[in-house]
Amino acid sequence: MANPLSRRALLGSATALAAGAVVAASPEVASAKVGRRAEAGTRAVRAATFLESLGVCAHVGQGVDDADRSAAAVRYAGFRNVRDSDNASAAYVDQLISIHQQSGARFVLVRSGPDEPWIDAQLNASKGLANAGALLALEGPNEPNNWAVTFGGRSSVWDQDFTPVAQWQAEFYRRAKADPVLRRYPVFHSSEAGGSEPNNVGLQFLTIPAGAGTLMPDGTAYADYANVHNYICRKPSIIDNMAWVNASPDFVDWIDGIYQEYGVTWRAHFPGYTEAADRAALPKVTTENGWPTGDPATGKVTEEQQGRLYLNMYLSQFARGFEHTFLYMLRDAAGGDAGFGFFDVDYNPKRSALYLHNLSTILADSGHRPAGNLAYAIADQPETVHDLLMQKANGRFYLAVWNERASGSDDVLVELGATYRNVRVFDPTIGTSPVQTLRNASAVTLTLSDHPEIIEIF
Numbered sequence: 357m358a359n360p361l362s363r364r365a366l367l368g369s370a371t372a373l374a375a376g377a378v379v380a381a382s383p384e385v386a387s388a389k390v391g392r393r394a395e396a397g398t399r400a401v402r403a404a405t406f407l408e409s410l411g412v413c414a415h416v417g418q419g420v421d422d423a424d425r426s427a428a429a430v431r432y433a434g435f436r437n438v439r440d441s442d443n444a445s446a447a448y449v450d451q452l453i454s455i456h457q458q459s460g461a462r463f464v465l466v467r468s469g470p471d472e473p474w475i476d477a478q479l480n481a482s483k484g485l486a487n488a489g490a491l492l493a494l495e496g497p498n499e500p501n502n503w504a505v506t507f508g509g510r511s512s513v514w515d516q517d518f519t520p521v522a523q524w525q526a527e528f529y530r531r532a533k534a535d536p537v538l539r540r541y542p543v544f545h546s547s548e549a550g551g552s553e554p555n556n557v558g559l560q561f562l563t564i565p566a567g568a569g570t571l572m573p574d575g576t577a578y579a580d581y582a583n584v585h586n587y588i589c590r591k592p593s594i595i596d597n598m599a600w601v602n603a604s605p606d607f608v609d610w611i612d613g614i615y616q617e618y619g620v621t622w623r624a625h626f627p628g629y630t631e632a633a634d635r636a637a638l639p640k641v642t643t644e645n646g647w648p649t650g651d652p653a654t655g656k657v658t659e660e661q662q663g664r665l666y667l668n669m670y671l672s673q674f675a676r677g678f679e680h681t682f683l684y685m686l687r688d689a690a691g692g693d694a695g696f697g698f699f700d701v702d703y704n705p706k707r708s709a710l711y712l713h714n715l716s717t718i719l720a721d722s723g724h725r726p727a728g729n730l731a732y733a734i735a736d737q738p739e740t741v742h743d744l745l746m747q748k749a750n751g752r753f754y755l756a757v758w759n760e761r762a763s764g765s766d767d768v769l770v771e772l773g774a775t776y777r778n779v780r781v782f783d784p785t786i787g788t789s790p791v792q793t794l795r796n797a798s799a800v801t802l803t804l805s806d807h808p809e810i811i812e813i814f
Contacts, residue, residue: 397731397773400747403721403754408436409674410716411682412698413644416451417443417465420689423451425703427458429686433698433709434716435459437492439643439682441466444477449484456490464544466495466643469503475528483537492680494532495643496525496546496579501623515554519571521546522557525578533577545579547643550628551617560618560628562638570626581679582618582640586611588669589647592655597740597760599668602645603676605635614640642673646684648695649706656695663707664807666698667715667784668758671808675744711807714784718810723749730755730813731773738766741804751814758808765805772798772813782810 412435415421430438438461440452452463463485467474478494485491497505500521504511507520507527525546532538550560558570563577570576588602590610601607605614616622618629618638629635647665650656657665666683673681688697698709705713727747732755734743740761746754759766772779779800781792785807794800802809 397729398745399729400727400745402727403719403746403748406674406746409680410435411437411680412686413439413682413684414686417441417448423455427455429699429703430461431459433712435461437462437680439464444481449481453488453490462490462492464493464495466498468498470497471506486537491541493542493544495544496528499548501548501552517555518553518557521549522559522572526576529577542580544581544641545583547583547585551612551622556626560621560626582638583643584613584617585644586613586642587645594762596762599672600742600760603672606632640678641680642678643682644684646696650695659707663711666708667711667807668760671744671756671758711784714788717788718782721748725749733771735769741768753813755811756808759804761806765803767803770800776813778814780812
């Protein structure tokens, strides 16, 4: 994990802008967008599925974060997943299992600059988590453009050779899928590896297709999920539609997103998934993203801005097909990590933690009832206004509508397609109680600025 404001990846970022296609990767999210405005209405996703996308990066393994205080913070904010790093000891695994028992969160482990013995260490630690129900996934090397990876007695060189990275990732994937415990867990790709590879070893693919012309053989399997670090803070100021375009599989500007990592690589411009539909359909996760709070003169944002933006980011990432989004990071730390936290150095919640707590409380659900349809529509929907329809196991619909204006607001009319006895509106920046209650309503008018509101319909 690195300071995104100073990493080498910035040296090769593309600057052209490409329009983003609104196509989701996961079948459940994709079904919510197909046939929109049709008579049958929009298919909802389960509220629990959205909640399962909420992740955060922590540093328990590095001894920076305290396990018990982290567990309380994770439980309060409503994080379902935690990414932690650089440890595989039995005592560390026990700490993570304790956090899981206290919060319900599951884990993915990662290391910066792993050597070959770390493969076994990481797999064994992951099996310990899996046996306790505390494993989410496995992940390859963190940002090999910043930390060398060693395999077969050779170390990668950031601007010359990524063959050891490719060999490490392929062997890690092979062993994970051969293990009777781990084979059912997804493997996340090595972050930043595709975009930054100096020689074409094929890390811009999940599995190298026939005829790709890469240095590694056709059919080499690396991962189940594309993995990006699309840090939104690389843009010097908040602009309209920022979270939405940041999550696009085709956007090329300030981020290291899907296009730069898996479409045409940013460093050497090797081709990967060159068709927009293929990039949109990639199973994908973000394992680092964020924007630190602090002095705006240094490119940072206020706590209020961070809190509102993070709600938009989780919703936009999910709506655009990211199955999991891990924001960096749980708690403020020193140096380049200053200000990134949802919590301050003493584990007190910042606005971002408070607002996420409110959102996850409003949407709290653990059921598995299949979601239904709602024939809603947003009249004259502004380009900065987005929506996601969810449904809880009790049958109630929850429609998230969010605006991404850098300034100003829009009045929008949400037509529900029928008359409903109870309609309530929640604003997670205010609290967990309704801010508006309607009876026998068929439409709701919202004034939206820079964050989501949630319409409960039953």
